[in-house]
Amino acid sequence: MKKILNALISVSDKTKLKPLLKILKNNNIKLISSGGTYKEIKKLKFECSQISDFTNFDEILGGRVKTLHPKIYSGILNIRKNKTHQKELKKNKFENIDLVIVNFYPFEQTLKKTKNNNTIIENIDIGGPTLVRAAAKNFSDVTIITSTNQYSELIDELKKNKGATTLEFRKKMSQIAFAETAYYDSVISSYFNKILKTEFPPKKITHLNLLEKLRYGENPHQEGALYSFAENNNLNKIHGKQLSYNNYNDIFSALNISKTYPKNTGTVIVKHANPCGASITNDNLESFKTALACDPVSAFGGIVSCNFKINETLALELNKIFIEVIIANGFDKKALKILKAKKNLRLIDASYFSFKNNFKFNSFGDAVLIQSGDHKKLSKKDFKVVSKRKPNKVELENLIFAFDTCRFVKSNAIVLVNDKSTIGIGSGQPSRLDSCQIAIDKMKKFFKRDGEIVAASDAFFPFVDGIEKLVQSGVTAVIQPEGSIRDKEIINFANSTNTVLVFSKTRHFRH
C-alpha cells in the first residue's frame, strides 16, 4: 500500500477532472501541473503548483521542453526503500511524485484531421510518454493513470484505501500504460512507414483495438476475440444474439465478395467462409432467389449478404429458410419487422463497411505470413480470347462474373455460371478435376432452368481432362489463367468442340 503525497497532472483530454481533483484534495494530495492543465485546475478552483516553480526551470521551445527535468524524474523514479536513492533525493532537495496522470498529444486523431506533415510531427508527444513510462516502470512506488476512463477506478481505489493505492492496482495501471505507449509509437511508426512507402519494414509493429471478446473461437475449446486496426469495424448489428467467431469469419468472407459487386445488384450466400451461391441482377428479390437456387441444401444455416437495402418482399422470402445472419445495406422498416420476428437471426447493416487495410495477416505459431489482398477484378486488359469461336456479349459478361466470383472460392475452384448467377461451385479440392466434378454434380442436382453455361477456373487446367469434363456436361465457354505447358492442347480441345476459351493473366489461389 502506497500513500500518495504529490501528483503530477498533464492531460491533453481535460474532461472529467472535477470529481478526481475533489478526491485528491480530500486526501491532501498536492498537485503539480503546467500550461492548459494548470489553467483548467485553477478554473475548477483547486490548488496547484506550476511545474516551472517545482523545477525552477521555465518551460521553453514553445512547450517542447517542460517536464524533462531531473527533479521530476528523480521524484518519479527513485526507489522508496533504497537508502542511497533517498540520500541523493534529500541532498538535491527533490520530492517524491507518487501519482502521474498524463494523456498524450492526440497523434492518431491528428492523422485523421490533417495531411500536413509538420502538424502531424509536432503532435508527436515526447514529454508525455516519458512521464508515463517512468511512472509505469516504478509501479512498486508510483501510480500511473493514462486515460479519463481510469478516473473512476482511481477514485474508488483512493476512497477505499484512504489516499493510497495497492501494488495490484499500480501494476494493472502500468500494464495499461505500456499498452498506451506501445500503441502510440506503433501509430507513429506506421505513419513513417506510410509516408516513406515501406510495406514490409524489418520491424513491423501493429496496434489493435479490442472490439469484442467472443464466447469462444472456431470451436468451444478455443478462446477468441475480435480486434480492429481501426477504432471500430463499421458493422452495425441491429438485431439478434451475439455473433460468434465463425459468424464473423463468414461475415467478412461474404462482405469481401458482395462489396465487389456492382452497387445494389448482388446477393451472395456463404457457408463455412466459402460462397455456396451468388447472383447479380437489378431485381433484388430475383438475385436472392437465384443465389439460393445454386445450392439450397448448403445454404441451410448459412449467411446471406446483399449489397442493397432489403425490402418487405425479400424479407418474407428470406424468412422461409433457416439462415444465421443477414447482411445488407440497410433494411426497410417493414422488412425489419418481419425479420425481427426470428429472435436469434442476426441482422447486420454493413452500409459503411469497407475493406480499408490492404494487408492480410495469417499466423502459424510464431510465424506470420503477410500479403496484400487479392483485389484484382478482371478487366479487358487482363484477358485474351484464345479460341476460334469468340464470346458474344452475354457470354463475356457471364465469364467475367464467373471469374470474379471464382477468386473468392477456396482453391481449387471451379465456378459454373448461367445468367450472372452461380449454378455450381466446386471448392477446396487438391485435384482440379475433383472440383470440376463437384461443381457439375451441384449443377445437375439443382439447376432446372435453361440457358448457356460458362465456367471459370481459379488456376490453369494442368491437363485436358478438366475442361473436357466441363464441356461434356454442357459448358460452352471457359475462362482460366494461362500458364500450363499444355495450354495449346487445351486450346485445340476448345476449338474441336466449338467452345469459347478465354485466358486471364491473373491467377486467384485462395487457400
Next chain:
Amino acid sequence: MKKILNALISVSDKTKLKPLLKILKNNNIKLISSGGTYKEIKKLKFECSQISDFTNFDEILGGRVKTLHPKIYSGILNIRKNKTHQKELKKNKFENIDLVIVNFYPFEQTLKKTKNNNTIIENIDIGGPTLVRAAAKNFSDVTIITSTNQYSELIDELKKNKGATTLEFRKKMSQIAFAETAYYDSVISSYFNKILKTEFPPKKITHLNLLEKLRYGENPHQEGALYSFAENNNLNKIHGKQLSYNNYNDIFSALNISKTYPKNTGTVIVKHANPCGASITNDNLESFKTALACDPVSAFGGIVSCNFKINETLALELNKIFIEVIIANGFDKKALKILKAKKNLRLIDASYFSFKNNFKFNSFGDAVLIQSGDHKKLSKKDFKVVSKRKPNKVELENLIFAFDTCRFVKSNAIVLVNDKSTIGIGSGQPSRLDSCQIAIDKMKKFFKRDGEIVAASDAFFPFVDGIEKLVQSGVTAVIQPEGSIRDKEIINFANSTNTVLVFSKTRHFRH
C-alpha cells in the same frame, strides 16, 4: 543538409564503435557521453565530455536519471530555423545536439535470460527511448542512430557530405527509430500482459521481425512477406530454390500436423494447406508409402512432412514422384546426396521448429480475428462409446488417429482410416454429405488393401444420411462430436448395423 557539431552517444551494445568514432573525429564532431559508453570511448583513445559536465548535474539513482535534463532535450528538440527557440537556447547557454546514437537496455534479451521480475523491470530503459524519440521527432535538424547495423550507413553519409546528413537520410533513420521504440514498448506491454495473464487486452500491440520478403503473395499480383513474433522461425532450408508464400502456407500446415504425431513415426502429405495423405507407423518408409497411397494424384506437386530423419531408402522412394518440398527432422548424408540431385526440390530441416505462440491471427481488412490454437488431442476423458458394439483395441487406435487427423482437414471434414493411415479424405464442403462422398470416392479409387475401415467427422452428423453412406461403403466404426438433435437416431442406426459409434466432446471446425 545539416552539419553535425555535437553528438550524444549512449549505447548498450558497445561493439563496432572505433570506425564510427574515427569519422566523427575527422569531421570535428564533439562527443558527449556517460558511464560505460564514456569509458569505452576513452579506452579507444577518443576525446569525449561527460554528460554530467555538459548538464552540470550528476547522474543519480544508480543511473536511473542521467540524461533526463532540459539542456539535453533543448539541444535536441529546438527547431534550428525558429528564432524564438534560438533566443531561448542562447539565454540558457544551451548547445545544439545534432546527432544522437543510442541503443536500449536489452529488455527482450533479459526476458530470455531470467524470470526475476525485478531484474526484468530494471531493464526497462527510460532515458534511451526518450533520447531516441526526441531526436527522431526533430529529424528536420537531428540524426538518430539506434543500432550498430546503421553505423556503416552513417559513416558513408558523413563521408559523402563532409560531416553533414541529408533530410532524406535523417527521415529514414527516424522511421527506424520509431519502429525501435514501438517494438521495445510492445515487448514490455506483452510482458505485462503475460504476467497479469491478460490474453485479450483492450489495446493489443504486436511486434514482428521480417524474416524474408517473398517473391509475391498467394498469387503473383499480390505482395508477400514472412515475419515472426520471434527472431527466427527455426526452419532450416538446406537445399533448393527460394520458398514461396504458398510453400510456407503448406509447410506450416504440414508441420502443424506432423508435430502432433508420436515421435519418429509419421508422414503427412499436404496440398493447398490441406492433408491429402497421412500415416503413422514405426516403419518410416512404410509411413511415406501409405500416406502417398491415400491420394497419389493430389500428392503431385505437394509437400511431404516426416517427423523423423530421412534415410537413403526413403530418399530413393521420395525421388520417384514430383514434390515441391520435403520437411524432416534431418536428413542422412546419403539421403541428402540423392535428394539434392533435384535442383529445385526444397529440403527443410524442422528439427527445432515448434508452435510456440498459441494465438492465431486472421485478418480481413481492418478487422482481425484472434483465437487460441486448436491443440486439443483426443484423450480418453473426451469421448464415450455410445453404440452397443464396443471398439476393440485396433479400432480404437484407428478412431483416435482418424479424429486427430480430422482436426487439420478443412471443414466439413471426413477422414477414412485403415491401419493408422488415411485412405480417404473429404474436405472443404459446405455439406457434410458431400464430404462423405468425396472421402468414399477417394477410397474406392485408391484403396487396394484389406482391413477394417473407420471414419471420423470433425462435427456431428446433422442427419442419418452421412453415417448411412459411410456404413454402406464399408465403414464399421465412426467417431464424431455429440450434439445433434438427431444423435439418438444416429445411435439407433449404428446399433441396427452393428457399427461402433464413439462420441467425442470436442468439435474441430477449421475453415
